[in-house]
Amino acid sequence: MSAGTEVALTREHGLELLREMMRIRGFEDRCYQLYGEAKIRGFLHLYNGEEAVAVGAMRALRPGDAIVSTYREHGHALARGIPMNKIMAELFGRQTGCSRGRGGSMHIFDASRRFYGGNAIVAGGLPIAAGLALAQQLQRQSDITACFFGDGAVAEGEFHETLNLASIWKLPVLFLCENNLYAMGTALERAQAETDIAAKARAYRIESTAVDGMDVSSVEHAVNNAADKIRNQGGPAFLEMRTYRFRAHSMFDPQLYREKSEIEAWRKKGPIVTLTTRMKALGLMTEEDYRRLEDDAASEIDAAVQFADSSPWEPAADLERFVYAERAS
């Protein structure tokens, strides 16, 4: 685990981190419900349990940095600052959604926030991250590219090809592996000969650290350090975020592959409960603060659902728009 995680926590900063994590948790819980109501369809992958990774990482990254994410990206998108209304509307398939209803849950994009998806092929985003970073390098920018992917991606060839390329070309990529221990239902040790993921990155001569992904402060600190190192010295860095998914892989997963007791044990060290307990013990927040954050999140989510539900559909006549770039005539 990374050293030096004891950053002095202030009330203001701690509440900000908590607020972001609670927005995501509340959003995901509402999505679960909305799926049952058939407002959201298709594949839906929820981020419950992993909130500390998105929130800690996005706090440490800058607006000019590029982000590449996965199909479990609602948390990354929210923490990046993409308006909840646009994300919810996309999940509803509406015209006001990020991708005008063409992407859905797995394909949230926001070019203005340099958020490049929402990639639903495992490891398929890694080569793109290398390319975004190559552009940053060729244009002599101080921005970096942060690339999220799961432990499942580590088994794919694109993971290995991209780590190697990023290393030999010294590309400014921060690889952020969200190791939640399961690739869908296949446990890490059943899929990987070497389960120490951070060690794999070292084999490509990339500086690599494992981080307690359930602790938002540890994540923020580690990403800060890694991003600084990339900005100052160039070359990629790799962080393995050790985390856990509380809910099923998707809405079609009866979770036959893991014990309820395992999930319960991880819930006890969940990122929201951990930070809340810590802040209360330090006298940095009260139960009232918690309620207020909860209410704020609920109001924002209610408004987003209202916005999405009342938004228009993209006209079917516009189906074929955007397959090719629309040239100014």
Next chain:
Amino acid sequence: MPSAPPEAQARLSYRDAVREAIRCALRGDPRTFLMGEDVGRYGGSYAVSKGLLEEFGDERIRDTPLSESAFVGAGIGAALAGLRPIVEVMTVNFSLLALDQIVNNAATLSHMSGGQLNVPVVIRLATGAGRQLAAQHSHSLEGWYAHIPGLRIAVPATIDDARYMLAAALESPDPVLLFEHLYLYNMEGSLTPGIERVDLEHAAIRRPGRDVTLITYGWSLYKCLEAATTLASEGIQAEVLDLRTLRPLDDATIVSSVRRTRHAVIVDEGWRSGSLSAEVTTRLVEQAFYELDAPVARVCTAEVPVPYAKHLEETALPSAARIASAVREMLTRGGSA
């Protein structure tokens, strides 16, 4: 009409024309760079990029590891960030290792993001058979790629197109795949005076004729022209249509030619089943059925993995003789020759 550039008078190879296209692109636009396997120190597997490393340096002429998925994806990412990468995939055969990036990313990102993103990447690939390279190095899969919405597929068959299609592809905000037939690299010719740019929209009539339209692209263009010469000596005037772009297909030019000749033979180095030749046939059936005097015929590669031995390979591939036979058979049966 601008005066012809000095190079227009000179003989040059198809390979030289592609190299000059890359050189001009690199000189004209600092956002452009070339990357791929052995494009730098080795000079390119087909010697296309020979000398470019010395002229432009290793930041813009980038040798990659043998990681097709990673460097094609890196081209897509760099294009998303506003650069204009030229990615050389040594041959179409190896592009299968980058299919995820081409089909799942390059082709989808514009639509899937609601038009927020464009992917102005150009991917160059050597394609085709004819050099006794056997099954794994002789594919003609450009028709496969033409199946995919979001991609633009162009096939330069002439010296002019080899010289100018790249610029048109780089101007396109969409991903463009340029297929260069490996048999054409050594072909020599000269640039047409007065032509300084080409489009990626239109088919071209390479030889006019009134009796039958031979619809083709790539190396097969020359087999069709040879067949047309033979047929002319027999009194049959074959029109030869070079598709140039496989996506989009230029229906208007195809249909207008066939409406005049009332006969169509499609010549495609790809296999016939589920193929580009099937697509062109269908469009003719949809748009010119009542103007056809005979069923559409096809000359394609035999439905086998392309074999090594010379006589077997030659038997498998379209040839001028097979094309001429197909025309004679069509016109004889139709009774209108």
